[in-house]
Amino acid sequence: MKIGFIGLGNMGAPMATNLAKAGHDVAGFDVAGTTAEGVRVADSLEAAVAGMDAVITMLPNGSILRQVAAQAIPHMAQGTLFIDCSTVDVESAKNTAQAAEDAGIMSVDAPVSGGIGGASGGTLTFMAGGSTQAFDKAKPLFDIMGQKAVHCGDAGAGQAAKICNNMILGVTMIATCEAFALADKLGLDRQKMFDVVSTSSGYSWSMNAYCPAPGVGPTSPADNGYTPGFAAELMLKDLGLSQQAAEMADADTPMGELARALYAQFVENEDGNGKDFSAMLPRFETRGRNG
Numbered sequence: 001m002k003i004g005f006i007g008l009g010n011m012g013a014p015m016a017t018n019l020a021k022a023g024h025d026v027a028g029f030d031v032a033g034t035t036a037e038g039v040r041v042a043d044s045l046e047a048a049v050a051g052m053d054a055v056i057t058m059l060p061n062g063s064i065l066r067q068v069a070a071q072a073i074p075h076m077a078q079g080t081l082f083i084d085c086s087t088v089d090v091e092s093a094k095n096t097a098q099a100a101e102d103a104g105i106m107s108v109d110a111p112v113s114g115g116i117g118g119a120s121g122g123t124l125t126f127m128a129g130g131s132t133q134a135f136d137k138a139k140p141l142f143d144i145m146g147q148k149a150v151h152c153g154d155a156g157a158g159q160a161a162k163i164c165n166n167m168i169l170g171v172t173m174i175a176t177c178e179a180f181a182l183a184d185k186l187g188l189d190r191q192k193m194f195d196v197v198s199t200s201s202g203y204s205w206s207m208n209a210y211c212p213a214p215g216v217g218p219t220s221p222a223d224n225g226y227t228p229g230f231a232a233e234l235m236l237k238d239l240g241l242s243q244q245a246a247e248m249a250d251a252d253t254p255m256g257e258l259a260r261a262l263y264a265q266f267v268e269n270e271d272g273n274g275k276d277f278s279a280m281l282p283r284f285e286t287r288g289r290n291g
Helices: 012-021 045-049 062-075 090-102 115-121 132-145 157-185 190-197 232-249 254-268 277-285
Strands: 002-006 025-029 054-057 081-084 106-109 124-130 146-153
Touching: 002 012, 002 045, 012 025, 012 054, 012 115, 012 132, 025 045, 045 062, 054 062, 054 132, 062 081, 062 090, 081 090, 081 132, 090 106, 090 124, 090 157, 090 232, 106 132, 106 157, 115 124, 124 132, 124 157, 132 146, 146 157, 157 190, 157 232, 157 254, 157 277, 232 254, 232 277, 254 277
Parallel strands: 002 025, 002 054, 054 081, 081 106, 124 146
Antiparallel strands: 106 124
């Protein structure tokens, strides 16, 4: 397939590279001028989408997605497949899908889980929203870039699934970090704590696969000075999206809101910006009951 890829950042670049390695003709465009291995450079957004069989976007937020879609869709041929892999608000996903549909373009909102490692290794999980026809056409591309793709429903459903998933992730990571900090103060060895919790009712992905304690469990960003696999500021963004969605849907999400507030404090007022979201552990280590 001829594929246009817009947004060659930490996630987009390796995803585009994996498509090129699989034999697809990939043209990439990024306003920052970044490139990706095996991907030819398009000199404009329009050049990246014109005449393509599929266009994939990986962008920072819903506002930019809307702008890019408004600029790109008029240059796409009818029948083009438009896959947005950004994590954005549900309303922006639905708005983009409607604009594509009005132009005779098939669209899928397909945010991802798996971080930079998953993008590089081709092991991402895609949460997709859109028609069955559009999902079926996108599935071979998902299979190259990831290990699993779930069709969650109509337009916006992929974003809804991602938002709910990451609200759970943010809450459980905070609880895991709090528990390690409490274990420290109670004199409990961290490895013993892991051995018990990882095989008991407190187990979670945050504990078992991405343990925030250095030297405990599988290798994680904690073992690399909390260099981001998933940055704290991105978790803050996703928790903000969860609360925006909860407000729109009139859903009571007190733990999600508290997690958002804690990550906001960590990123904006402490030293969390630029660190992995699991760096909440050293934050809690230094704090007492009243801060």
